Amino acid sequence: MPKEEDYKKLINKVTRLVFVLFSLFLITGGLIVYYTVNPSYFHSTESKTIVNIPLEEDEDRIENGIHIRTGLINNEGLMTVVNNCTNCHSSKLLVQNRMNAERWNATIKWMQETQNLWDLGKNQKVIVNYLVTNYPPRDMGRRAPIENINWYYLKE
Amino acid sequence: MKRRDFVKKGTLSSFATLIGADIIFGSNLPDGYIPLAIQEPDPFKMFNKHKDMIVLNDKPWNIEAQAHLLDDKITPNSCMFIRNNGLIPENIDAKKWTLTIDGESAKINKIYTLTELKTKFKQYTYQLTIECGGNGRSEFNPTAKGNQWTLGAVHCASWTGIRLRDVLKDVGIKNNAVYIGFHGVDLHLSQDPTKEPISRGFPMQKAFQDETLLAFKMNGEDIPLVHGYPLRLVAGGWPASVSGKWVNRISIRDQVHDGTKMTGDAYRIPCNPIAPGEKVKDEDMCIIESMPVKSLITYPKSGATIKEGRSLNIRGHAWAGELEVAKMEYSIDFGSTWKLCAIEKPLNRLAWQHFNALVSFPRKGYYEIWAKATDSNNKAQPMLLPGWNPKGYLNNACHRIAVKVN
Structure with missing residues (x-):
């Protein structure tokens, strides 16, 4: 009965093949489902630790003497200025306006009378001192020379 | 929502809420990464401005051109300066926009929808020079207070709208009318809703000029948000601050308008010439009208x-x-x-x-x-x-x- 045995073997082979294929299908399916539910499992934990910089510590970071978030010079009174002067308006307004103490005090008074600025108490002196020290008035005469010329060859 | 608060939360759902859409592959975002859509705003993209424009201030937004950017005969949006006194309004619905005309010298108070304004009154187009009163401020010595404009706070775009006088006449003007004052929907920097960032105006004579428009188009398109969408008062030749943006109310006044930035040092100069740095009494200050040559x-x-x-x-x-x-x-x-x-x-x-x-x-x-x-x-x-x-x-x-x- 060689034919019958051969036939049985063939059946067994087919059964095993079907079983293997089915198992593969289950494993693959399982993996896909698992990946969908919890994809981070397949990422290496190493890369995670590399990018996981605590952002909170960066907020008031100083580089080359500059407070990065506001662009202000790191000097005595910096954080008093940051906390009192950059809530409503940009620090760019401070850097642009080069005034003496008298005019800064007058400006603060104006902001308190019309712009909802709070009473600065002892901090006012710290703030004004910071501004006139780090951003002092400049004497430009009646007309300054043309500045910041970027020379280029004009092709016509 | 502030960027910092946002990072503290740092969850996908809050990302999605902020962007207004689900983040596909969101779970693959590295920890601490902030999607591009909500990073620090890029003003050049946000306002469609040329890369050579200069940002003077980012709160409030103030951006100026350079001389070579203004070469076009009609200034394109990309090279038009931005001057804001307050915060740019959000969530504007032009379909629901109305303009109220009121004031002591208005015969009645009247409210128009934007559609009514566009259909009821004849439309005109003019090319108008609009220059910030403080253009060139950076050169004054001693330093004059405010954004330090160099020379790029001027533009000459083409504006389409209706004549202000046609609307004022439709409402009815009393004989004692002196001035008009505008009101807009921008928010004060302190976020105090009772304060107006700016509310200026001009005499009736200027209000009655052919070229004084309530505009809804700039260079043939809807006015960009930052330039006053959906309705802007446009009065060429005067300080740009009289061309009120996001206008929803105009008051016909029986006195010189006394809104924010009409008094004190704002848009006023000494009536008589003074020495550099000299103090001036409030009553000796005069409102700027026409801009100089x-x-x-x-x-x-x-x-x-x-x-x-x-x-x-x-x-x-x-x-x-x-x-x-x-x-x-x-x-x-x-x-x-x-x-x-x-x-x-x-x-x-x-x-x-x-x-x-x-x-x-x-x-x-x-x-x-x-x-x-x-x-x-x-x-x-x-x-x-x-x-x-x-x-x-x-x-x-x-x-x-x-x-x-x-």
Whole structure:
């Protein structure tokens, strides 16, 4: 009965093949489902630790003497200025306006009378001192020379 | 939501809420990574501005052009300066927008929808020069308070809308009317809803000019949000601050309008000339009306180097507030001698005028080309800074570009 045995073997082979294929299908399916539910499992934990910089510590970071978030010079009174002067308006307004103490005090008074600025108490002196020290008035005469010329060859 | 608060939360759902869409592959975002859509705003993308525009202030947003960016005859949006006194309004629904006309000198109070304004009144288009009163402030000495504009706070776009006087007449004006004052929907920097960032206006005479518009189009398209969408008051030749953005109410006043930035040092100059830095009493300050005569060389860009023996074509624009520019000149010897430029007539009243000239140089060296316009009342631009004033308005000193001949 060689034919019958051969036939049985063939059946067994087919059964095993079907079983293997089915198992593969289950494993693959399982993996896909698992990946969908919890994809981070397949990422290496190493890369995670590399990018996981605590952002909170960066907020008031100083580089080359500059407070990065506001662009202000790191000097005595910096954080008093940051906390009192950059809530409503940009620090760019401070850097642009080069005034003496008298005019800064007058400006603060104006902001308190019309712009909802709070009473600065002892901090006012710290703030004004910071501004006139780090951003002092400049004497430009009646007309300054043309500045910041970027020379280029004009092709016509 | 502030960026910092946002990072603290740092969850996908809050990302999604903020962007208004689910983040596909969101779970793959590295920890601490902030999607591009909500990073620190890029003003050039946000406002569609040219990359060479200069940001003077980011709270509130104030951005200016450079002379060479203003070379077009009609200024495109990309090169128009941005001046804000408060925070740009959000979530504007033009379909629900209304304009209220009220005030002591309005016969009745009347509310119009935007559609009513567009259909009921005849539409006009004018090209209008609009310059910030503080353009050129950076040159004043001692420093004048405010955004330090150099020379790019001016533009001349094409505006389409209805005449303000047609609307005011439709409401009815009492005989005692003196001034109009506008109100907009922008928010005060302190976020105090009871405060207006700016509420200025002008005399009835200006309100009645043909070119004074309630505009809803700029250069043929809806006005961009930052320039006043969906409705902007436009009054050429006067400080840009009278051209109120996001306007939803106009008051016809029986007195000079006393809204925010109509009093004190704001948009006012000493009635009589003062020494630099001198203090001025409040009652000695006068409201700025027409802007003074001024011009810009928009080609070539300052810093051009040319070969010896070559002549140089220069061109630019000149304007004179309520008046016209009668004469345009240039000098290459620091004002010792002046030569005439060809100057065109304005497209309409209050539009800037285009000039050009062919300049030749006697020998090698460093030159400055100075441009000087003279208005129809024979007033010319000064070479040095004009009268100092506390807020540094009205600097119309001649524009200068540097040129080298090798």
